[in-house]
Amino acid sequence: MSVDLAPSFAIVGHPNEGKSSVVSTLAEDDSVRITPYPGETVSCQHFPVLLDGSVVLRFVDTPGFQSPRATLAWLKEHEAPDMLSAFVRAHEHDSEFRGECELFRPLIEGSGIIFVADASRPLRPVDRAEIEILRMTGIPRMAILNNKDETTEYLKSWREELRKYFNSVRVFNAHRVTYAQRIALLESLKGIDQEGEEALTRVIEAFALDWQRRMKLSAEIICDLIRQCTTCRITKRLPDGADTRTVLSELEVLYRQEISRIEREAHQAIKKLFKHNIFDYRMPEQSIAAHDLFHRKTWRVLGLGPLQLAAAGAAAGTTIGLGIDAATAGISFGVFALGGSLVGAGSALVGGKRMARARIRGPKIGGVQLSGSIGGMQVEVGPNTALQFPYVVLDRALIFSAHAINWAHGKRGGKKGREAEVSPKGYIASLGKNQRDVAGRYFHALRQGKDDLIQNTRRAMADMIAEVLSMISKGELSQGDPSDQQE
Ligand SMILES: Nc1nc2c(ncn2[C@@H]2O[C@H](COP(=O)(O)OP(=O)(O)O)[C@@H](O)[C@H]2O)c(=O)[nH]1
Ligand SMILES: [Mg+2]
Structure with a gap:
């Protein structure tokens, strides 16, 4: 958790899958940059959620993975509790891993993970690499299946696969979600992280x-x-x-x-x-x-x-x-x-x-x-x-x-x-x-x-x-x- 004790969650995943759209909807902030072109976001953006002037929750929008397979290979070789920091130190100036370095920073600082994937297409090897990286971090994590074009064909296999690696898996359409579904999502965030549970309970009450x-x-x-x-x-x-x-x-x-x-x-x-x-x-x-x-x-x-x-x-x-x-x-x-x-x-x-x-x-x-x-x-x-x-x-x-x-x-x-x-x-x-x-x-x-x-x-x-x-x-x-x- 971050210094001010407001629970913080980093939104990670592949570019263009709807990460920023999910942040925007969750934080009720329509200033979040959303573009139809992948790779436009190069650094993390912080979106604090304020109630009565104080920050009660933070979302960090990340650029997304850039070279997940190479990253996974490196992490496997250097598996250790501080491997994310080690990774960032080793790749800070390597443009091939810019996305990963940005994405790992909030995780190093204590953010929980919200992984966003577009479940209207089948799971690919590159997704598996991303999922495996997130598993290796050991950080409390939730997966959000953002059904971009509302095809449900692949939903079941996505869900079954993700269940093995995430504390919670939810379907959440960033474009259609209602207040009740937003609250339900926060409720399940509560479940993935004992440490943040109390703070999230207060946030949900305050939201209501x-x-x-x-x-x-x-x-x-x-x-x-x-x-x-x-x-x-x-x-x-x-x-x-x-x-x-x-x-x-x-x-x-x-x-x-x-x-x-x-x-x-x-x-x-x-x-x-x-x-x-x-x-x-x-x-x-x-x-x-x-x-x-x-x-x-x-x-x-x-x-x-x-x-x-x-x-x-x-x-x-x-x-x-x-x-x-x-x-x-x-x-x-x-x-x-x-x-x-x-x-x-x-x-x-x-x-x-x-x-x-x-x-x-x-x-x-x-x-x-x-x-x-x-x-x-x-x-x-x-x-x-x-x-x-x-x-x-x-x-x-x-x-x-x-x-x-x-x-x-x-x-x-x-x-x-x-x-x-x-x-x-x-x-x-x-x-x-x-x-x-x-x-x-x-x-x-x-x-x-x-x-x-x-x-x-x-x-x-x-x-x-x-x-x-x-x-x-x-x-x-x-x-x-x-x-x-x-x-
Ligand atoms: N139809 C539809 N489009 C979406 C949805 N979520 C994201 N998009 C679109 O997908 C594109 C990429 O979204 P964005 O949130 O910027 O993805 P990011 O790169 O993962 O942050 C944008 O054009 C969004 O409008 C969704 O739930 N439904
Ligand atoms: Mg984005």
Whole structure:
């Protein structure tokens, strides 16, 4: 173990098998250099894992073996307790053994061994040489089979062979691994090394607490996001002689931008909590379910223009009288657009009071009365009072969070700005009735705008979201499979 008593593990193996990807994922550090070209890493890189500012665990990424067979031959001739140091002294300036010299340094300093091999190809003689070297060191060691292309054909023979030489063998896909699998891997690291067991137990406990903390903070962020979205409004004084229609459509654009900004900021905050820097994932702006109740296209099909849309939209929340059940039943919230359609749904033009009342009474009035230019009038877009709106915001936040939670840090090369792949049903469809009721009460409180009611319902809402995120992180909840266990 290293000086500060934090357990340390060196990640060794053949170049290009996924060592750096494993380190990146285990350390939740997406700054680890990962390249498709073997042999680019020439020196060790240290990746401390910090919790509350102190190092609790260290991973050392190594360049990998370079000349394993020659190295093995040398070690066999010089077998002794300090053979690794002797090897480094003898080969320090020999470029043929640069990889081995680098790789042995952390082992000499007390790191445990994590051997990474790509099990999607058969075991070769060169692998056997590497395995034999590691066995000879006598250092506690675990083998990770990183199935790069997910072929399982060779997995069994790899496993059987490695079992003979390693204290523990685990399959771990650096690109797909979840939080639960990461913890399981740490658990088995505990088993390979009695000395580090206690420290690792503390690390795992601290990780579990930290993970819960992230779920809770994400839940708070999502509660705030929904509050901000459902109360967002953009107001502008209508200048003399201005065309209301033009001003309104400008405001609609601003409103939509504002909602997007609020959403983006919340999602970024969640992304940061899960330590993602290069992860770039965007929710689709537009709905693919073109016939959702408030979708702009639907309105267009009905022959309604933006003004009628605003007026009807403002009325919709109150007069159409969708119940919570109707709002949640089978509607594809996850793919609901946050933009256009829903803006329309909640837009309200508030003029002089007389105007506002007159307009809101019936959709017909919209186009007619507001077409003239009226001095001193206020134009306002929002808040969006559609019952579905907060569900949409919640669902999009859950879909985004699920990706931030389950995206392995070692995974690279995704296209920039990937759009979310969302199932037609988001997570809302998978929630139980109790969970939906909790959400419904919070949303109702937000609509009422009463602070005490909001306070009273928010706690349960945040707890519910944290629980849902936790289920997502354990793979117990996925998009669109109704669980309804709580009913
Ligand atoms: N598809 C897939 N590719 C992987 C996986 N692990 C590593 N790779 C890719 O394999 C290449 C080498 O990975 P890297 O971690 O740099 O290997 P290293 O040389 O052993 O450190 C990179 O292009 C990785 O993106 C995996 O689990 N799945
Ligand atoms: Mg590497």
